[in-house]
Amino acid sequence: MTDQTQQFASDNYSGICPEAWAAMAEANQGHDRAYGDDQWTARAADHFRKLFETDCEVFFAFNGTAANSLALAALCQSYHSVICSETAHVETDECGAPEFFSNGSKLLVASSESGKMTPQSIREVALKRQDIHYPKPRVVTLTQATEVGTVYTPEEIRAISDTCHELGLNLHMDGARFSNACAFLGCSPAELTWKAGVDVLCFGGTKNGMAVGEAILFFNKDLAEDFDYRCKQAGQLASKMRYLSAPWVGILQNDAWLHYAQHANSCARLLAELVSDVPGVSLMFPVQANGVFLQMSEPALETLRNKGWRFYTFIGAGGARFMCSWDTDKERVRQLAADIRSAMGTAV
Secondary structure, three states: OOOEEEEEEEEOOOOOOOHHHHHHHHHHHOOOOOOOOOHHHHHHHHHHHHHOOOOOEEEEEEEEEHHHHHHHHHHHHEEEEEEEOOHHHHHHHOOHHHHOOOOOOEEEEOOOOEEOHHHHHHHHOOOOOOOOOOOOEEEEEEEOOOOOOOOOOOHHHHHHHHHHHHHHHEEEEEEEOOHHHHHOOOOOOOOHOOOOOOOOOEEEEEEHHHOOOOEEEEHHHHHHHOHHHHHOOOOOOOOOOHHHHHHHHHHHHHOOHHHHHHHHHHHHHHHHHHOOOOOHHHOOOOOOOOEEEEEEHHHHHHHHOOOOOEEOOOOOOOOOEEOOOOOHHHHHHHHHHHHHHHHHHHOO
């Protein structure tokens, strides 16, 4: 029997927000043109251009792995390389897809501080070797918010983009939780992307209340040449595209995307606050987006599992990740915090 209680293992566990669901239902009335020539896809693209205050090229993909991989492939030749953090999703969780879709562009790992690369760490990798026997660095990819829940400020992004331009590199942003970064910083989407020097953004919808769907935004429109063909070849051109694009209209038109991100972030802060005085529990990283990373004892983690809680523990011994979602119930957060407190008190 399926357990439908709210969990904190991933924001992918959550369902579809009302705005996205209503837009899909509205798009389901009658017939519309296929392969992205429909009114919903045009409306969604226009909403993105308005939100980002610029005339960007907009494409839609089913999931984040495809969005990231195809975007990076558009920026690279097979003999190029992509500089990323050692914790980046493209490095650890995409099954070699960036290399596959680029026909071999190599990922080069840079060191990070609390999940964030720095101009210096990027420079070290980019300039490590410049001979013809080594894949030529061509792109830097940032994750916003990072895989450990930290957020790049506009100033940090600008410093990285300046380094990229100096070294002849393009700048890509994996924005699976871009909404949460905007909510935390109180910055406009434009301030966190093209105004800070980002060339391409993959804007995550799945983790922000949609069933499926990510948007790829090319602020440097020259880089989008033939990207529609790349999407088609990769199986990412939806025949009934309106069902990918309509939910974006639903969550963008009245800023539901930002409201839900603010809610998820506030739930994460609440959890961190409620366990801040529990002996033996410590924050592994600052709580800036919708994730809380806690260092706890292994017996306590096992106690939580036995109580039915689900969470990820892929960060080393005693490290646990708790993710909040667009629909997280704050009472459920309080229940989790109470069980963490109890588990730490009884674990031996």
